[in-house]
Amino acid sequence: MVSSLLFLILHIFILEKGLVIKNTGSWYLVKTDEGKLIECKIKGNFRLKGIRSTNPIAVGDRVQINVNAEGTAFITEIEDRKNYIIRRSSNLSKQSHIIAANLDQCMLVVTVNYPETSTVFIDRFLASAEAYRVPVCLVFNKVDRYTEEELHYLDGLTNLYTHIGYPCYQISALDGTGVDEIKQALEGKVTLFSGHSGVGKSTLINAILPEQNIKTGEISTAHNKGMHTTTFSEMFPVASDGYIIDTPGIKGFGTFDMKDEEVGHYFKEIFEFSAQCKYGNCTHRHEPGCAVREAVENHYISESRYASYLNILEDKEEGKYRSAY
Numbered sequence: 417m418v419s420s421l422l423f424l425i426l427h428i429f430i431l432e433k434g435l436v437i438k439n440t441g442s443w444y445l446v447k448t449d450e451g452k453l454i455e456c457k458i459k460g461n462f463r464l465k466g467i468r469s470t471n472p473i474a475v476g477d478r479v480q481i482n483v484n485a486e487g488t489a490f491i492t493e494i495e496d497r498k499n500y501i502i503r504r505s506s507n508l509s510k511q512s513h514i515i516a517a518n519l520d521q522c523m524l525v526v527t528v529n530y531p532e533t534s535t536v537f538i539d540r541f542l543a544s545a546e547a548y549r550v551p552v553c554l555v556f557n558k559v560d561r562y563t564e565e566e567l568h569y570l571d572g573l574t575n576l577y578t579h580i581g582y583p584c585y586q587i588s589a590l591d592g593t594g595v596d597e598i599k600q601a602l603e604g605k606v607t608l609f610s611g612h613s614g615v616g617k618s619t620l621i622n623a624i625l626p627e628q629n630i631k632t633g634e635i636s637t638a639h640n641k642g643m644h645t646t647t648f649s650e651m652f653p654v655a656s657d658g659y660i661i662d663t664p665g666i667k668g669f670g671t672f673d674m675k676d677e678e679v680g681h682y683f684k685e686i687f688e689f690s691a692q693c694k695y696g697n698c699t700h701r702h703e704p705g706c707a708v709r710e711a712v713e714n715h716y717i718s719e720s721r722y723a724s725y726l727n728i729l730e731d732k733e734e735g736k737y738r739s740a741y
């Protein structure tokens with residue numbers, strides 16, 4: 417009698433919903449909708465169709481958890497993701513690591529100089545973000561250091577990308593110029609920061625989260641050497657239930673395969689004009705009746721964007737595109 421009662425009590429559990437904010441390997445830290453932090457393990461099969469991932473659940477996932485009377489908690493269900501970014505564990509294996517799920521946006525930190533971020537790099541990043549359906553803002557950092565000429569070029573880039581549909585910010589993480597606008601843009605959103613080494617990501621994130629002092633770059637390189645599968649992401653809270661995702665050692669999005677005629681889908685303005693190309697599978701290189709090339713000639717599409725587009729196509733042919741990401 418007593419034992420069967422005990423059995424009953426042990427099997428009473430509470431169902432809660434929450435957000436995975438940290439992944440430490442075998443444990444996941446879940447912030448419940450009531451605001452509690454609960455360490456959970458996984459129960460059940462969460463394999464995604466078509467992906468063999470080393471971690472079935474990632475930071476940013478919305479999950480349902482069972483908390484039983486012993487205080488142990490299990491993740492039992494995962495909600496459909498609106499997007500996620502992955503990285504292959506190695507070139508040879510088909511295994512992937514899900515870095516983060518349900519991103520609202522990505523802030524790509526770039527610099528006109530010190531170090532220079534090329535438009536090819538920016539455009540490749542934007543194209544892969546489009547493929548992953550993650551909106552991107554461009555954060556031009558180090559405005560305090562630029563010459564007049566560099567500032568002029570910066571304004572040109574800002575015009576170009578704003579016009580295409582990517583919000584741009586001109587900031588100095590060092591002296592604080594524009595940082596408040598970044599903070600505002602982070603409110604209530606889940607945001608991933610990316611960018612070349614040395615552009616000032618850590619400086620910016622530390623300016624936003626002074627109490628956290630996460631020093632993203634430095635930790636990542638030490639932590640990540642040759643251990644591709646043990647990169648654990650973490651989310652740091654910002655205003656209005658927003659989060660910054662720190663992904664140690666991850667500089668870009670995962671690889672993705674696409675056909676030649678698909679590359680243009682990931683350049684918003686090229687895609688727009690391509691509707692008027694004579695051939696449906698136009699790659700906008702030498703085909704007759706190409707509306708995209710005409711738009712480049714008439715300066716409706718910028719030459720630098722078109723050059724980046726061709727750059728991706730050429731790299732694909734040489735098989736380099738995959739390794740670049």
Ligand SMILES: Nc1nc2c(ncn2[C@@H]2O[C@H](COP(=O)(O)OP(=O)(O)OP(=O)(O)O)[C@@H](O)[C@H]2O)c(=O)[nH]1
Binds near residue numbers: 561588618620
């Ligand atoms: N002049 C100037 N220097 C900056 C600014 N932001 C960062 N820096 C400097 O740029 C250098 C690199 O900054 P980090 O924040 O470490 O760059 P990071 O992007 O995190 O680089 P990794 O850690 O390699 O990924 C440091 O010396 C910073 O002090 C800025 O707005 N203006």
Ligand SMILES: [Zn+2]
Binds near residue numbers: 701703705706
């Ligand atoms: Zn065309």
